[in-house]
Amino acid sequence: xxxxxxxxxxxxxxxxxxxxxxxxxxxxxxxxxxxxxxxxxxxxxxxxxxxxxxxxxxxxxxxxxxxxxxxxxxxxxxxxxxxxxxxxxxxxxxxxxxxxxxxxxxxxxxxxxxxxxxxxxxxxxxxxxxxxxxxxxxxxxxxxxxxxxxxxxxxxxxxxxxxxxxxxxxxxxxxxxxxxxxxxxxxxxxxxxxxxxxxxxxxxxxxxxxxxxxxxxxxxxxxxxxxxxxxxxxxxxxxxxxxxxxxxxxxxxxxxxxxxxxxxxxxxxxxxxx
Amino acid sequence: xxxxxxxxxxxxxxxxxxxxxxxxxxxxxxxxxxxxxxxxxxxxxxxxxxxxxxxxxxxxxxxxxxxxxxxxxxxxxxxxxxxxxxxxxxxxxxxxxxxxxxxxxxxxxxxxxxxxxxxxxxxxxxxxxxxxxxxxxxxxxxxxxxxxxxxxxxxxxxxxxxxxxxxxxxxxxxxxxxxxxxxxxxxxxxxxxxxxxxxxxxxxxxxxxxxxxxxxxxxxxxxxxxxxxxxxxxxxxxxxxxxxxxxxxxxxxxxxxxxxxxxxxxxxxxxxxxxxxxxxxxxxxxxxxxxxxxxxxxxxxxxxxxxxxxxxxxxxxxxxxxxxxxxxxxxxxxxxxxxxxxxxxxxxxxxxx
Ligand SMILES: Nc1ncnc2c1ncn2[C@@H]1O[C@H](COP(=O)(O)OP(=O)(O)O)[C@@H](O)[C@H]1O
Ligand SMILES: [Mg+2]
Numbered sequence: 001x002x003x004x005x006x007x008x009x010x011x012x013x014x015x016x017x018x019x020x021x022x023x024x025x026x027x028x029x030x031x032x033x034x035x036x037x038x039x040x041x042x043x044x045x046x047x048x049x050x051x052x053x054x055x056x057x058x059x060x061x062x063x064x065x066x067x068x069x070x071x072x073x074x075x076x077x078x079x080x081x082x083x084x085x086x087x088x089x090x091x092x093x094x095x096x097x098x099x100x101x102x103x104x105x106x107x108x109x110x111x112x113x114x115x116x117x118x119x120x121x122x123x124x125x126x127x128x129x130x131x132x133x134x135x136x137x138x139x140x141x142x143x144x145x146x147x148x149x150x151x152x153x154x155x156x157x158x159x160x161x162x163x164x165x166x167x168x169x170x171x172x173x174x175x176x177x178x179x180x181x182x183x184x185x186x187x188x189x190x191x192x193x194x195x196x197x198x199x200x201x202x203x204x205x206x207x208x209x210x211x212x213x214x215x216x217x218x219x220x221x222x223x224x225x226x227x228x229x230x231x232x233x234x235x236x237x238x239x240x241x242x243x244x245x246x247x248x249x250x251x252x253x254x255x256x257x258x259x260x261x262x263x264x265x266x267x268x269x270x271x272x273x274x
Numbered sequence: 275x276x277x278x279x280x281x282x283x284x285x286x287x288x289x290x291x292x293x294x295x296x297x298x299x300x301x302x303x304x305x306x307x308x309x310x311x312x313x314x315x316x317x318x319x320x321x322x323x324x325x326x327x328x329x330x331x332x333x334x335x336x337x338x339x340x341x342x343x344x345x346x347x348x349x350x351x352x353x354x355x356x357x358x359x360x361x362x363x364x365x366x367x368x369x370x371x372x373x374x375x376x377x378x379x380x381x382x383x384x385x386x387x388x389x390x391x392x393x394x395x396x397x398x399x400x401x402x403x404x405x406x407x408x409x410x411x412x413x414x415x416x417x418x419x420x421x422x423x424x425x426x427x428x429x430x431x432x433x434x435x436x437x438x439x440x441x442x443x444x445x446x447x448x449x450x451x452x453x454x455x456x457x458x459x460x461x462x463x464x465x466x467x468x469x470x471x472x473x474x475x476x477x478x479x480x481x482x483x484x485x486x487x488x489x490x491x492x493x494x495x496x497x498x499x500x501x502x503x504x505x506x507x508x509x510x511x512x513x514x515x516x517x518x519x520x521x522x523x524x525x526x527x528x529x530x531x532x533x534x535x536x537x538x539x540x541x542x543x544x545x546x547x548x549x550x551x552x553x554x555x556x557x558x559x560x561x562x563x564x565x566x567x568x569x570x571x572x573x574x575x576x577x578x579x580x581x582x583x584x585x586x587x588x589x590x591x592x593x594x595x596x597x598x599x600x601x602x603x604x605x606x607x608x609x610x611x612x613x614x615x616x617x618x619x620x621x622x623x624x625x626x627x
Contacts, residue, residue: 164357164359166355166357166359167359167361167362169321169324169326169346169353169355169359170353170355170359170361171361171372172325172326172345172346172347173324173325173326173346173347173351173352173353174347174352174372174373174376174420174424175347175373175376175377175424176347176376177345177347180376185361185363188363189361189362189363191363
């Protein structure tokens, strides 16, 4: 087969475009990494490209700052949020998938999702204040549940839609209740979806700045808040900030890699199919 | 074992009536086939009996016990779905044992029973596989094994053979009948394939539009169809229909001629006269008052192995189809006129609809 000149040209342009896209995406990470290994004396000078490698920012952040505690907080909050969201979201998604009374019902989940968080913050703040849960990790979990449960529910509906109804019918005939059929037969089938939903919810909670900023104090501060707090009245501590950003981003990148296959289905797959 | 009674059962989804006042008595150990065009409510009937749908009105009982309000798990039935519905995350052995596990049977006994069934169905070497590593026929066997291992009162099959290729379908058909003879459990088998129904059934229930048209043995259904729908639905090629009028003195006039009948018909003036393709014969020289001799033009001959289908046209425009033996084919040349005979005892009469 002779490949025409036009085809080759198109192929070349395509590869160049992908290459450009990769550079555009990866360059900021590279640049942040450079910033993190600059000597602190050069901090706040992103225009300097030649310098001596220094790990001082890293040791400073990891050993002499609150960042390790912040990581623990973020991890704890994201983990508990995801566990609760799965426990509530999976049965909800199953119900939305199987009992289709009012067609628009499933879209009301999205409506909850689209509300600006600013609407909820005041009542949440007051409730948590009364319960003396301001500056507690459980308080932040409560706030995060308001957007992670809907997302996980929405995410899972598409997965349940793809499981044939015959499976739970068969299980009910085989001697089980509907709830047993749900958790013994249906849940194992959607396990990849549960995993992807968990990762997705984890990342949402892990990345949240808004609620954490307003609801946490020193004890329960999360990583994104800590990153923001490197911007002090003395100026931006760019080197340390860069370290914290990398620590925050790397788990997200790794986790996203593992669920990329399911991500599209989860986000787009809940459209009603008939 | 299991006797099933539907009493005045109706089912509607929203405002559409899917099953309409069904009355049905399934005998103990019987192999009953529900046959009808797709969408007529066969699956719904099975699902009502299984408890997967709730009746809108009427009662269903199994062995005299009213099960209308019971959950599927309380009815002691087993069902094989068209797509087999094997549990994809479980091995064959786990699939087979899942129903026994629900009954709190000790694991050791479950294992014994599973092995026994696997041996019976030739699945022993597949016990540790997942369903997606099985062929269609093997999946089918697992689904059947999962049903019989529980020794239920009633077996329900919803078009279980329609996803198999032709050879395998015949093989599984024979196997299901053999199992039924050995186990002797009441079986309700749904199909839209009349040949399958004829071959397997003790009795056939013909359904159309959510109600029962006729219940009978395959022979009764074929030779004494009670309604126009049954007559037209059963038989391949299907029955010929000719519009007729009852004139006085027990005589029917049709576009192709008149015929005397020796029975009083109470069907109104306009009727449909039916005759099976294989009952259309070449006319001989003798003439009888109980037959019509008709001259028709042969328009098409299709050879199907030992038999052939012949299409013919009468000068009135009436078309007829007949089935002939291979050795008669010389007499049916396309484009020639032939004389055929319709005997009155081969005719079926239905009210015009
Ligand atoms: N859950 C349901 N909701 C609404 N209509 C249904 C439902 N299930 C079946 N039907 C309708 O009932 C009719 C009979 O269906 P079914 O019993 O599956 O027919 P069959 O098995 O004979 O092909 C069909 O017209 C179908 O569209
Ligand atoms: Mg059906």
